Amino acid sequence: MLKIICLTAALGAALGTTAHAADLTFDGRQARAEAAAKGSFILHAPKREVRIAAAPMRSQTGSVMFDALFALAQQEMDQDRVDAIRDPAFDEGRPVPCECFQTGARWPYVWTRDVSFAADLALAKLDPKRTRQSLQFKLSAARDGHTPGLFVAQDTGSGGSWPISSDRVVWFLAARHLLDDPAFAEQVWQALQGTLAQDRAMVFDAQMGLYRGETSFLDWREQTYPDWTREDVRFIGDSYALSTNVLHYQALRLAQQMAAQLGDERSEQYKAWADALAVQIDARFWREDMGQYMSYIGEAAHPVPYAKIDLLGLSLGILADVLPAERARRALAGYPMGAAGSPVVWPQEAQQPIYHNRAIWPFVSAYSLRAARKVDDAPRIAAEIRSLMQGAALAGSNMENYELVTQAVHVDEGALSGPVVNSERQLWSVAGYLSMVTEGVFGVQDDGRVQPKLPAELVPELFGKQKRISLESGGKRYVLERPKQVGAGLLVAGKTRTRGATTTVQLVAAPAAASHEVPRADANARAPATPLAPQAKRNGKGWTVAVAAGQVLWQDGVAASASKGQVRVGDDGLQHCLSLTRREGSLESLHSPMVCVGPQQVLRGSRQWQFNAAKAGHVRLRLQYSNPNGPINTGVTAAVKQLAVQCKGQPPQRHTVALPHSVAAQDSTAATFAVPKGRCTVTLEEGFNMSALQHFAHYTGGKGGRDGVLNQAQVQALKMAPVAATEDAR
Structure with missing residues (x-):
């Protein structure tokens, strides 16, 4: 609690100044921003000085730091614009002509999920032509001589890529913003038909009503899946992930919409598939005892719940309107959050290094912010805005990721050091920051409407002593006027007036909403160690399985009741599958390897x-x-x-x-x-x-x-x- 108070005070002091410089302090590190000539800035980060050029979009607030970091994000977006891309695993590392966005300073290539999430957050709106070209690079026909159609490429990945990883449909999350170009819209329609048909035939499980495959973005197996998947990813290909299923749902809705516009009778089929998938997502992933949607669940042979949650999957589900409103609010309000920001997964794994485990990823924080706006979660909106600012200021760049507690770009802990991999100006982090400013603070929507949902606690930090703050973007100017009474909760649009290219919004207090305060667990809590596989011993017409104190045996996806440290599994002529978890207080481990007994x-x-x-x-x-x-x-x-x-x-x-x-x-x-x-x-x-x-x-x-x-x-x-x-x- 002390660190949170100090952080808030430090940011408040930094952002509340109206001078030409501003300081930000956290975890013993300090960053300082100062205004320079002709709209430029200088950022003094702890280990570097960054000169920031005047940017095409401009914010004018009571915080020099806020304005400087917005210009920095635009500068880094421009640095990620390239005429050629390259990767050691493609064309032997030679440059490939492509007027595209590269993924980051360390990743000069176009990757399907990175560019798609970045486009959805901001790039499709800010640079539609280059975003289209980046997306088109990930479309492909088949080369096998007999498969017609156009498909989205699933990048190299776990176990040899698709269908172990099956989140390539994230491409459509980006493409939906760019359908005003008729030629591109036709490509999107062709890719929808081919990709969705292929996934329906080879990834969809009619028994469970879900799509199989790895969690989106969380693609380093043992960081979030049990350590025994390190050398055996079969389970990942058999399991079901919340994020990946929500992305399939979104793709189906887009297909429904485009088919209807084209008069294609398949619109009703896509609608039926999407409607049914929505029901299964809510039913299968919700875990009432945690008040959360699980990141993934076990395979059809053993559909056990997993005590692992992830912020991207939850946020995507909220934004897709696929989760019931009350559960969505409860889950997001209860998702753990630390002084530095929100972890991308929870709980953490004690024996895994820092990367997805024990980490903050800015693009996920941006999706969390977007989801918090949707459910009117003022504390999380404020926290994610601060987290995004703080990370960029202290690192001097919009980094790929940060350690959870210190928000450092690297923490030395021997074998557990990390983040193991990190990159400056990571594209989706840059896009996340731009989204935070334009949408998260100023409330500018894709259609030009201005719908701010600004936590009252940020007014001193963003306005300082000013009566108004403004954003200039795309030839338009958006002005937010300070509320007459700040109060608490959310500030929303009151009187709105438009004169020429300027839209001015008077901020007013939103009607008092019902409280959704939910106790949050420690963001850095470590899960218990995963048990070894259960040992089933033949005993007459069945098997006996020893269950140690603190362990739970799961049979065919359901927790079994132990008596005197044992569970009896009867022999009914069918195969039954078993696994163990360990519980310590309110925390539960990931599942052990599965063992099946019975005839085979x-x-x-x-x-x-x-x-x-x-x-x-x-x-x-x-x-x-x-x-x-x-x-x-x-x-x-x-x-x-x-x-x-x-x-x-x-x-x-x-x-x-x-x-x-x-x-x-x-x-x-x-x-x-x-x-x-x-x-x-x-x-x-x-x-x-x-x-x-x-x-x-x-x-x-x-x-x-x-x-x-x-x-x-x-x-x-x-x-x-x-x-x-x-x-x-x-």
């Missing part, structure tokens, strides 16, 4: 298998395989296959399985089929992976690039287990 057949072979079902029911199929075509953390050669099941008297059934990069033989993702009594034949058919896109013909950092399409793995066997009837999507 291992059918040797690599292309076709037969089995006899003793009775009608459901079977879960997995391939046993190895995929040595790339490292665990990158590449584009996750093998994607179709299992085709033909049983007597039934039409053929097909489901997709993914065989990501592996370090040894392991199991693929799973597919569940309804089968009658009798013989069934299973055939392995081809699928589609990212190496099949023309975009990756330029990939020279691994297999599946310049040398051609590669969608192969070494299949050794098919595993077949009878399981309980699949639960219909709720």
